[in-house]
Amino acid sequence: MRKIILDKRAVEGAARELSTREKRINRGSVIIASALFVLVMSFVVGNYLVIVSSGSIGVKKLNDSTKALYLAEAGVQRMIYQTNSGGSTSVTGSLGSGSYTASYTAGGINTDGNIRSTGTVSGISRTVTVDILDIPPGVRGVVTSNSNLSVGGLMTVDGRDHWFFGVPMSRRPGMYGVSTNASSDFFQSGLAEVGGNGISPDNPANPATYQDRDNNPPPSTPAYASTPWDALGVSQSWYEANVPASSEPPSWFIGVKRYDPPGGTWENANLGISSGILIVHNSTNTAKMKNVTGVFVGLIIADDISNVSAALITGSVITTNTAGTNLGSGLSLGYVGYSNQSLRIAGWMFGGRNGWRKTVKPQSWRET
Numbered sequence: 322m323r324k325i326i327l328d329k330r331a332v333e334g335a336a337r338e339l340s341t342r343e344k345r346i347n348r349g350s351v352i353i354a355s356a357l358f359v360l361v362m363s364f365v366v367g368n369y370l371v372i373v374s375s376g377s378i379g380v381k382k383l384n385d386s387t388k389a390l391y392l393a394e395a396g397v398q399r400m401i402y403q404t405n406s407g408g409s410t411s412v413t414g415s416l417g418s419g420s421y422t423a424s425y426t427a428g429g430i431n432t433d434g435n436i437r438s439t440g441t442v443s444g445i446s447r448t449v450t451v452d453i454l455d456i457p458p459g460v461r462g463v464v465t466s467n468s469n470l471s472v473g474g475l476m477t478v479d480g481r482d483h484w485f486f487g488v489p490m491s492r493r494p495g496m497y498g499v500s501t502n503a504s505s506d507f508f509q510s511g512l513a514e515v516g517g518n519g520i521s522p523d524n525p526a527n528p529a530t531y532q533d534r535d536n537n538p539p540p541s542t543p544a545y546a547s548t549p550w551d552a553l554g555v556s557q558s559w560y561e562a563n564v565p566a567s568s569e570p571p572s573w574f575i576g577v578k579r580y581d582p583p584g585g586t587w588e589n590a591n592l593g594i595s596s597g598i599l600i601v602h603n604s605t606n607t608a609k610m611k612n613v614t615g616v617f618v619g620l621i622i623a624d625d626i627s628n629v630s631a632a633l634i635t636g637s638v639i640t641t642n643t644a645g646t647n648l649g650s651g652l653s654l655g656y657v658g659y660s661n662q663s664l665r666i667a668g669w670m671f672g673g674r675n676g677w678r679k680t681v682k683p684q685s686w687r688e689t
Contacts, residue, residue: 382445388419389447390688392440396423397449400436418442448689456664457620459545459552460637462497462517462531463659467545469645470501470533473510474653476629480517480530483635483658485618485666494519495659499531502545507533513649517659549579549600549622552639553671564600571599572615576670582608592617592632596663597670599623606642613655619667629655636663 399412400423411424423438439448459465463480464472472478482493498517499507509515509526516522517530546552550560564579571578573593579600580587585607592599592615601608601623609625613632621634624642629649634657640646649655 381443385419385442385445386447388417388442389440389445390449392416392419392421392442393423393438393447393449393688394440396421396438396440397436397451399423400425400438401453404436450689456661457552457637457668458554459622459639460496460620460664461545462500463495463637463657464499464648465545465637465639466499466501466505466507466646467547467641468502468643469505469508470499470640471508471510471645471647472499472513472515472649473508473647474513474628474649474651474655475511476513476649476653477522477656477658478513478515478517478648479522479656479658480515481519481521481659483660483662485635485660485663487633487635487656487658487660489658493661495661497530497532498522498526498659499533501533503534505533507531511650513653546622546639547606547641547643549602549641552622552641553598564598571595580608585609586611588612589614591615595619596666598667602641607644618660618663619670620664628653629657631655632657634658635660636667 395416396412396414399414403409403412404425410426411422413422414420419440419442421438421440423436425434425436427434434453436451436453437448438450439446464470464478478498479489480495480498482490482495484490495517498515501507509524512524514522514524515526515530520527520530522530548557549564550557553560555563564577567578567580570582570587570590571580572591572595574595575597577598577600579602581603582601585603585605586609587601588611590601590610590613592613594616596618598620599617599622601610601621603624606624608623609627610621610623611627613626613629615632617632617634617636619636620639621636622639622641624640625644625646626638626640627647628651630653632655634655637659638657648657
């Protein structure tokens with residue numbers, strides 16, 4: 322019996338020792354598992370923090386890039402205003418944590434001008450480039466009138482952009498065919514056709530091709546030109562000193578001329594083939610070109626024009642009187658087509674004076 326009891330105690334002791342070892346092993350396994358869990362979670366949390374941090378940096382860069390783009394666009398708008406107001410050809414400015422620089426480059430005879438503006442925020446820069454047309458400040462359409470304007474007969478007035486020789490350009494919408502001041506109307510009669518802003522001439526004209534009673538002229542320019550110097554953007558004294566007067570009806574010429582017709586009317590105004598700037602004006606603002614024929618490339622500014630009977634004019638026409646203009650009637654066969662190329666040629670002849678570039682018209686917009 323004693324031997325059996327001793328064996329039983331030995332078994333019980335061994336069992337207790339085995340149980341203690343199992344508990345120790347279990348505790349060790351729990352510690353190892355916990356340590357592994359902590360290690361894995363540390364890795365996951367660390368990566369998460371890196372991702373969150375990278376995302377925050379990315380969001381900040383995106384926000385800064387967007388702010389820089391807005392600043393660049395603000396620079397473009399300020400440069401357009403400065404240019405149309407006859408101000409500086411470059412501007413700088415700051416807003417909040419960013420800044421912008423913008424500059425204007427005039428176009429040549431065969432090239433558009435452009436405005437280039439760069440906005441910068443926290444070292445991130447965005448640039449906007451806008452191609453523009455350099456046009457005289459008095460030009461609102463291919464025919465711009467300071468009074469009621471009638472277009473009749475068999476005339477065509479086309480505000481789409483043309484080559485200087487009279488063929489419309491593709492992908493160049495140009496401008497309005499007709500534009501009158503805030504208190505004046507446009508009248509279309511006969512078989513006359515009017516087009517503009519990329520739309521072919523038609524009868525009746527598409528409303529998108531003309532603007533009458535325009536009350537939204539560009540800033541800091543005359544509402545509508547009532548004098549030749551207003552139309553050109555120069556002072557009267559500069560105009561009188563620098564624009565040569567012609568004692569004879571100007572025909573077959575290249576350059577810049579002004580003419581005060583005897584009796585107030587230039588009858589049977591034959592332009593021959595001429596190019597540049599032609600001004601027909603007198604002190605009472607009643608000088609009239611009548612029954613116009615020939616070919617003209619450039620800008621015509623007249624107090625009044627009556628009946629463009631058989632003329633091809635590419636560029637632009639401005640009338641400054643307030644009594645009304647009848648551009649064509651009866652069998653008038655004239656063609657007046659907007660041409661920025663012709664206006665560039667005229668501007669080159671004008672000498673690139675500061676006033677010549679007072680109006681810029683955005684054409685395309687590129688962002689980088």
